[in-house]
Amino acid sequence: MRDIAICSFAQRQQAAIPDESEVEFMVPLMVQAKDAVGLTQQDMGFTCSGSSDFLAGQAFSFVSTIDGTGPVPPISESHVEQDGAWALYEAWVKLQCGDVDTAFVYSYGKSSPGSLRDVLATQMDPYYVAPLWPDAFAVEGLAARLLLESGTVSERRLAEIASRSRAHAASNPHAVRRAEKSVDEILAEEYLADPLRPSDIPASADGGCAMVLAAGDRARELCDRPVWIRAIDHRIDAHTLGVRDLTAAMSARIAGEKAGVGADTVDFAELHAPFTTSEAVLIEALGLDDGVVVNPSGGALAAHTMMAAGLIRFGEAFERIARGDGDRAVAHATAGPCLQQNLVAVLEGE
Amino acid sequence: MTVAGKERTAVIGVGQTKYASTRGDVSMAGLLREAAYRALEMAGKTWDDIDAVVMGKAPDFFEGVMMPELYLAEALGCVGKPIMRVHTAGSVGGSTACVAASMVQGRVHETVLTIAWEKQSESNAMWALSLPMPFTTSVNAGAGGYFSPIMRRYMAMSDAPELIGCMVAFKDRQHALKNPYAHLHQPDLTFDQVVESPMLWDPIRYSETCPSSDGACAMVMTNEVGGDAHDGPVAWIKGTAMRSESNSYGGRNMVSPAASEQCADDVFAQAGIHDRRREIDVVEMYVPFSWYEPMWLESLGFAEKGKGWRMVEDGSTNHVGGDLPVNCSGGVLSSNAIGASGMIRFAEAALQVMGEAGEHQVDGARIAFGHAYGGGAQYFAMWVVASEK
Amino acid sequence: MPVDPDSTPVGLGVEVTAPASIADVEMVQRVRTPIRIEYTYTPGRALSAYLRGMAEKRIVAERCPRTGQVFVPPRGVSPMAGIPTVGPVELPDVGYVESFNITRVPIATRPDLEPPYCSAWIVLDGASVGFMGLVINCEPESVRMGMRVKAVWKPDDELEKSATNILGWEPSGEPDVEISDIETIGRPGDLQ
Structure with a gap:
């Protein structure tokens, strides 16, 4: 496995962003994340985003947002109809293939237009x-x-x-x-x-985030303290509520084990827990002990930007470690009703 | 030869459903399981052998289910496993295959199942594509209204004879007769009937457009050890590429978008292909409207600019007698389960080099090219597969 | 050889039988589950300015500060540079037809449109990109690539903050423009 690190991050979340379109509020974040490491879009080996048409109320909604990246000349790019944490995962897989060293990841969502x-x-x-x-x-x-x-x-x-x-x-x-x-x-x-x-229940928010990933020495060139993705895994549970134990997130437990949570101590965890109940279940499923600070950012309860809340957990953990407020953290994202799908990573500072 | 460092990756199973305007006999889950089981069967695998699933489909509005991979977790044998959901507009079936391949190429997983689908009969695609948006005027009836002015430009710049599009449509419908999975089986269709079919989006006739289909297509991919050990035909992935660009900037070439040309350059370089027309044995390309065959032949470097239509005219792209057969399966013009259409191209390319294409097999096909595009002709996914490692 | 598409995949060959109590009940073939979700769309900064302009019969575009390209309707972003565009850039309501189609099928979202009608890529004078509009007040068959057109606005007392204020584009009678590079849509920017 190649060592992949988060090198920069930018986010914006507020209760509603009524005066700007998705691409309008994403462009400054994209520019900020790229400027922080001195890269342009054309320097990115791969780009991946996450968003939802149902949230935007429009088919192919991501097609208007890609313009924010500056995709001229064309870019190597993909999109997941999932939280941005899965876009990060796809970019991480692409970086594992070894033919690119940098990746740009972003995601966004506006919950305010629909109920x-x-x-x-x-x-x-x-x-x-x-x-x-x-x-x-x-x-x-x-x-x-x-x-x-x-x-x-x-x-x-x-x-x-x-x-x-x-x-x-x-x-x-x-x-x-x-x-x-x-x-x-x-x-x-x-x-x-x-x-x-x-x-x-979560405080609903509009917003988005952008992030630059890089492999190995490229990451060390780009920033002072790369935050390494030591391991990452994701799993899904049955959808049918009646066939799974809603008091335990089996898929989060497996993903946590695969990602090596518990193999070593962590300083804090950024969990994408939309509800207080989700957080209680996740702490158990991941086996986090009392010494772990959970959601020092306030978590998704404090600001829940659909489709970005998971990737924002990675960004929050990155920023905290990058500035020295901890060395090792768990970052987590979820999707679906009652923690159906879960992605878990262990992050560590250089 | 694969790019250094990447795990060599093999397609060992392909499964498709019968494409039809309404698959009322199955639910969405049932449709996917039909394709998935056939792919597993051909691969000689069971659900237990699958490490992860990568699913693709076009907009959720097509079926009215938000993030349907959640609901499909059980049906796809995913409980306790990873599943991802790709959506890159019309190219999505191809992109999904590329993402699935990267999981093996990057040695993240050993064996993956990838599946792409659409069940258009459960909603209304024309409606989903034309949701009334308050800030713009709606003047297009679906994708045909958008793409026909681009095809008109090609016709003007290439001086192609007026009936080239009809020739493509007739050829693909003839090809479809040899593919039991194809949606449109029109054994009595004549060329004159294609020409005489009503104009929908002048210059595009009804018979030059794709149907609206239900369907799913799945593939099982595995690593080099798995591919070598596989007791059955194998398609080795020689290159994969995705490119995207904006659909609106000054000076954009809409007939042959830069993203198309660069994606092709990338994938053929990975596969070590120098003379595309000579070295590629068979092509499955995304042609939802007839004129896109000559347009893509040029954009992809199989023909000189302005001369792609000559390959149609002289029969070069025919299954029988052509030196570069295109869409022997009948193509998108004969089956269009939107989200699956790209993956069907990739899977049909694999079937050709596996020697498993049945009646529409190109004899001795060793290297095949699969192609998909989407959005305003701005998203591209391509792969090259070969019978030899 | 391909598997017969009508065959049952091995794994699916499990017989499911209904309990005896409902064995003779007719199978449900289809359920209708209508979906209705209401969205409150917001146009964003650039499109807001454009829509306000529409109410005054003005076409308000934006320019990319790096490439000089002019976008209409403006989306607030320059795809070539990946930066915000700036406005306002006012454009005249005249331009030319870059390409077109004649649509002969009705469309669900515009029941008012009687086929056949001509929808076209219109490039306004001073714009770098084209956008879709209707060519009206002429026979669809008479529309040509390069034909000069001008906007047909709604009557002044019906104007709203809406793109529908332009009913369509009619021939202006000026000589056709020559389209030099027929493959590309719109015009490259000053600094390209």
Whole structure:
């Protein structure tokens, strides 16, 4: 395996970006990520992006965003209809092939144009479940109920996760939900999708991010402290909610084992946990012990940019390690209802 | 010869569904399993042998399911395994095969299943392509309205005879008769009927356009050890390439986009091909509208600029008697399951060098070229496969 | 040899039988599950300026500060440079037909259009790229590559912030332009 590192990162997230199109708000981020390492688009060996037509409400929506990269002359490029973390994975695979040394990765999503709770219903089984229009929060509520009634977690534990996310987010300028709240204040909130309270659900955001990857010595040339992707793996669970254990993310556990989480201590973990319940399940599935700081950025609870939230976890971990706030971290991304699909990587500073 | 450092990668299984306007007998999952099982069967593999799945399809709006790889995890034997979902517009089937190949070439996995599909009958593609957007005026009826002015430019610049497009369409429909999987089987179709079919997007006639199909296509790929050990025909991947460009900038060549030419240069260089017309035995290219055959023949370097239509006229691209047979399967003009169409080109190229193309086999085919394009003719994916390592 | 497409793949050859209680119930062949999702689209910075211009019968484009290319309708980005474009650049409502087709099928999103009609790539004077529009007030068969056209606007009292303010493009009567390089659409920028 070749050593691949993250060399630069740029992001933007806010509750809504009504005045700019996707490509308009992505261009400055793309330029920023490339400028940080002194590369132009034509220096990139490969480019890969992640986005969703259903989010944009338009077929082939990524076709208008590619213009932001400056794809003239033409570029070697691909796109996944997945979170940007899978675009990073595809770029990592391409770099493993050995014929390119640099890759540009970006992803973005605007949740504000459509009703995300409705849009996500179209992810469900199209014959048996989607016609019922299950609300995305209600679906997670099923997992939450199981977790609580099985005694796996308590409502107080969920409130602690929510409170910690808010406290961490207070110092993150990209976070949307930054107002601090105590555990008791959160427990006093009225249920939104019983047993989930407003603080248990993600703060929806519009935004995106861009990142440069490079292999081996090329990465060392490009930045002071490359952050190496020591291992990366992704897995999927069954889709049908009734056939899998919603209180344990089997696919996250396997991906974590394959990525070597637990082989050595990590300083912190950036987990793409849209709900407090997701975070509780992931901590167990990945076997993170109490010494690991979870979501120092505030995580996806504090700002959930669909299609980018997973890649942003990688970026947050990169920035923290690059500036010396830790050496080893877990970065994680998820997709689908109730943590169906999970990607896990171990990152380490030079 | 493969590029130094990459794992040599082999296609050992190809599976397709029968293409039809409505596969009402199966669900989306059932459609995919039909293709996947056939690919596994040919490869002599089971689900247990598959390390990862790479899935491709065109816009989610075509079926109304967001990120359908999630719902299809069980059907594709993926529970506990990795699955990825590629979407690069019309080229997606080809891009998906390239991404799957890279997983073996990069030694990330040993054996992968790749699958691309569309089930257009479960929604309305024309609707999905023409969603009313408030800021622009909608003047196109689907892709034909977009591409026909480009074909008109080619006709003007090449001085090609008016009926070249009809010749391509007739040839591909004749080829389709030899492919049991093809959607359109029109044994009684005459050339005159093609010429007399109604103009839809003048200069494009109804018979010069592709059908709308349901279907899936799958391949099993494995590493060098697996390919060597395989008890059956093998197609070795000699090169893969993807290129993309903007669809709107001043001075853009829309007839032969720079991305097309550069993608071809890259893939043929990887495969060590110098004289493309002589060294390539058979071509499966993405021709959704008849005139794109001569246009791509030129853009890909099989013919001089402005002279691709002569290869159509003199029969060079015919299955029988042609020196560079194009789309012996019947091509996109005979089966168009949009998301799968690119992968079908790649898979048919593999079948030719495996000697497994049946009635539409080109005798002695050793090196084949597979091609896909999409968007406003701005996304390209290509590969070269060979019978010998 | 290829497998018979009508054969059942080996792995799929598992017989599924319904329980006796529903054994004689008719099989469900199809279900209709209509989807309705409402989106609130936002045009973005550059297109907003363009749409505001439309309400005043002005065509507001943007320019790439690096290549000089002029884009209309503007998308806010220069694909050759990968940087934001700047505006406004006002263009005249006259140009020429670069290429066209005559559409003879109805389209779902424009029930008001009666086939046959001509849709064309229109290149405005001063623009680097073409965009799609209708050629109207003439026989579709009389449209030519290089034909000069001018905009036909809606009546002043019907103008909105909308691209539909231009009903189409009609022949201006000026002599045709010669298209020098017929393969390429639009014009290269000053600094290319």
